Amino acid sequence: MGRAVSACKYTPRTAALIPAITLTAWLGDAQHALARVHVFSPAEARIEAHALASYALGQPRVWLVAHGDETLCAEWQQRLDAALARRLAGEPIAQIVGVREFYGRDFKVTAAVLIPRPETEHLLEAALTQWPAGARVALLDVGTGSGCVAISLALERPEAEVTALDISPDALAVAQENARALGAALRFVEGDLFAPLGGQRFAGIVSNPPYIAAADPHLAQGDLRFEPALALASGVEGLDTIRRLIAAAPDHLVSGGWLMLEHGYNQGTAVRALLTQRGFVQVETQHDLAGLDRLSLGRWA
Ligand SMILES: C[S@@+](CC[C@H](N)C(=O)[O-])C[C@H]1O[C@@H](n2cnc3c(N)ncnc32)[C@H](O)[C@@H]1O
Structure with missing residues (x-):
């Protein structure tokens, strides 16, 4: 308002x-x-x-x-x-009114962050299911944007140590403001994927990375025109960031830790293959409410 x-x-x-x-x-x-x-x-x-x-x-x-x-x-x-x-x-309604609801909470939105999507609540729910209330675990959200996933995790699982990371300082500033407004305690880190984390390991890494193919015509339509390119596109097939995440995640997961990745509706097969090739086990793809492939996860055994 x-x-x-x-x-x-x-x-x-x-x-x-x-x-x-x-x-x-x-x-x-x-x-x-x-x-x-x-x-x-x-x-x-x-x-x-x-x-x-x-x-x-x-x-x-x-x-x-x-x-x-x-x-x-x-x-x-x-x-x-x-x-x-x-x-x-054409300006997105969330950018005009400056707010979008995610998992029952209002998150500030600016042109520096992706507008939180309802389907990303599925990524959050997968993490909440994996780490029930009281879990004292270290969790990492890569590409936190508005902070909607990391902040919701920190508020729903206050015993967990949540780290929110993004390459964009402007996005991190919005996420930090959201954390303050919502009373969430978590750590914010700026950098390219895992680069600023040294040898730190986590029980879980969640990410809604950029996953749209660079030439996808949707990038020139609707709300996407107003959202940061860095949050949307990633290489010819949209899989560049996902590939890098899957390649490097094992160096930052404890034994038995989980990697959970949101992706496009047509990327489930490719992401499962990448996870399996890298040595993840219990690899599966979950669907969103529309029945579309939306999230793939695997355990680092
Ligand atoms: C699709 S948005 C997701 C934002 C938020 N997690 C959500 O679900 O609404 C992807 C985010 O990843 C960040 N990002 C892109 N490339 C990155 C990289 N190499 N390292 C860290 N963050 C990156 C972008 O700045 C953007 O905030």
Whole structure:
């Protein structure tokens, strides 16, 4: 939510410049514009219209309903129209409102980090299943971005020692801010994969690395256009970072430790093969809620 605006004072002078409409009418118009431009369903468009209005006016969504009959003053209308214009121009809603929910918590989002995706909750859940409450283990999140996985791990498993690593100092700054806001205690490290960790070993390494093929046309579409390239693309097949992670992870896992990697829906076979060739055992791929390959893991025996 943005800064709350002062009470709307509707004046006849404003009325001469901008046709007066109510908040409910603006929400209806915004919903139609969003549905048309982004080909959203009415439900998706309604959610986004309310999110934009909530942000622009600095008020919770329930407030929008209670004040729907109010006529918009010039200041309110300008704020609402400016937020809608950004969204219609393609900017991701999470970057406009500055926040995205992940595993029940709000994470700050800027253009420096990947917007947390619901499917990444599967990676977190796999780790939470592997290390139940009370587990006193060292865990590492490589490519932490907003910190959504590492911070959720630290909050769900407070006995674990969690390290969050990223090559991007700007992403790490956002992750550290999120950790402070959410009251999570964990360590942040900047660097290229395992380089800054020396000989440290972990019971578990989790990662949602960049895994999109460099020439994938999706990179030039939708929200991806606004997210950091470093978080998205990785070589011709999208597997460069995954290959490097799998090659080096055994030097940073304790015996019996697990490597858990999110990847693309069409990369399960390749990632399982890479894990097996490197000597991991109990290698398997898990599916997301859509039934697609999403996560592969293996144990370093
Ligand atoms: C797909 S994003 C994942 C962000 C976050 N973990 C999530 O799931 O929302 C990948 C992250 O890996 C980082 N990254 C890319 N290459 C890296 C490297 N060689 N070493 C460390 N981090 C890297 C990027 O900066 C980005 O934050």
